Amino acid sequence: xxxxxxxxxxxxxxxxxxxxxxxxxxxxxxxxxxxxxxxxxxxxxxxxxxxxxxxxxxxxxxxxxxxxxxxxxxxxxxxxxxxxxxxxxxxxxxxxxxxxxxxxxxxxxxxxxxxxxxxxxxxxxxxxxxxxxxxxxxxxxxxxxxxxxxxxxxxxxxxxxxxxxxxxxxxxxxxxxxxxxxxxxxxxxxxxxxxxxxxxxxxxxxxxxxxxxxxxxxxxxxxxxxxxxxxxxxxxxxxxxxxxxxx
Numbered sequence: 001x002x003x004x005x006x007x008x009x010x011x012x013x014x015x016x017x018x019x020x021x022x023x024x025x026x027x028x029x030x031x032x033x034x035x036x037x038x039x040x041x042x043x044x045x046x047x048x049x050x051x052x053x054x055x056x057x058x059x060x061x062x063x064x065x066x067x068x069x070x071x072x073x074x075x076x077x078x079x080x081x082x083x084x085x086x087x088x089x090x091x092x093x094x095x096x097x098x099x100x101x102x103x104x105x106x107x108x109x110x111x112x113x114x115x116x117x118x119x120x121x122x123x124x125x126x127x128x129x130x131x132x133x134x135x136x137x138x139x140x141x142x143x144x145x146x147x148x149x150x151x152x153x154x155x156x157x158x159x160x161x162x163x164x165x166x167x168x169x170x171x172x173x174x175x176x177x178x179x180x181x182x183x184x185x186x187x188x189x190x191x192x193x194x195x196x197x198x199x200x201x202x203x204x205x206x207x208x209x210x211x212x213x214x215x216x217x218x219x220x221x222x223x224x225x226x227x228x229x230x231x232x233x234x235x236x237x238x239x240x241x242x243x244x245x246x247x
Contacts, residue, residue, distance in 0.1 A: 046186070046207035047240070050221060051134040051161065053184035054238050057177070059163030064128040064137045066098070066144055066160070069105070070153030072120040077104070089122075089151050098126040098140045122153050137161070156210060160245075161238040169234040174199055174225045177236070181223065191216040200224035202242070212241045 055062065077085070086102045093100045105121040126144050128136055137159060145157045169177070175194070178201060182189055187203035191214060202219040204211065211218040222242040226235050237243055 046205055047209050048134055048138060050185040050187065050205045050208050051137065051238075051240070053186075054161055054163065054181060054236075055134050056184075057163055057181060057236070059236070060166055060233070062161065062163040063130065064132060064140075064159070064161050066126040066128070066137065066141050066157065067124060068144060068148050068153065068155060068157045069121055069123040070148065070155035072104070072122045072151070072153055074117070074119055076118060077106075077120065089124075089147065092147055092150070093143075095126075095140060095143055097132055097136045098128045100144075101125045101127075122148065122151055124148050124151075156212075156241065156244075158242075158244055159240045160243060162235055163238075164228070164231075164233040164235045166233055168227050168232070169225075171199065174234065178223055178225060181236070181238075182221075185221065187221050190214065190219050198224075200243075208240070210241050 082104045086104060089102055090100060101124075103123040105123055107119045107121065109117050124144060124147070126140050128140060132140075141157055141159050148157075171194075178199070182201060182203055185203075185205060187205045189201050189203045192201040193199070201223045202214060202216070203221045203223070204217065204219050205221050208220050211220045220241040222237075222239040224237045224239075224243055226237065227233075228235055
């Protein structure tokens with residue numbers, strides 16, 4: 001077959017255009033990937049920055065609690081089977097920064113006279129050792145999420161910081177400190193309650209993790225203040241995304 005210079009030149013041009021297009025698509029893919037990584041980094045930085053603002057508030061003492069509870073299955077366990085399951089999950093916890101405790105919660109109902117329905121929920125709590133800060137808290141939250149994912153539960157992993165000042169602060173002092181913390185955290189206050197026995201703020205920090213939906217809008221930071229009469233101290237509670245337990 002005789003080679004035609006004109007056709008050969010056209011074929012080379014076509015191949016050249018295809019190579020350029022493929023290179024362009026490849027470079028665009030790399031750019032998008034780097035953009036995603038940068039975005040993820042900014043999201044992590046937003047969460048860390050907000051928590052560090054709370055950590056730097058010069059509290060006299062501070063502690064951290066991380067927990068997750070979720071549906072596991074509907075099997076019936078003997079007591080020894082429950083113990084064996086919890087021991088197996090505990091053996092996978094390899095952190096020295098936080099103490100893990102597990103509980104298998106059972107909820108039963110009787111929809112019919114001869115029918116019993118059972119649901120099992122796994123509750124996992126991690127309490128950080130004294131002196132642990134934001135960096136350790138975020139690491140332990142990620143570790144607890146991985147552990148409970150592997151165990152088969154889903155749902156929110158809650159992170160709560162508590163910081164306290166000696167004595168009973170007035171409501172005006174509480175309000176001033178809380179508003180200052182919100183500003184330093186870069187938080188936009190969505191709603192709150194300011195009553196005699198309750199002072200709490202719900203806020204949103206852009207890029208600071210999972211949100212919860214309230215009628216007033218999405219929130220991912222919840223700050224509340226209480227007075228501990230026994231210990232004579234004013235306690236500031238920070239929950240991410242919210243405070244889901246009594247304080």
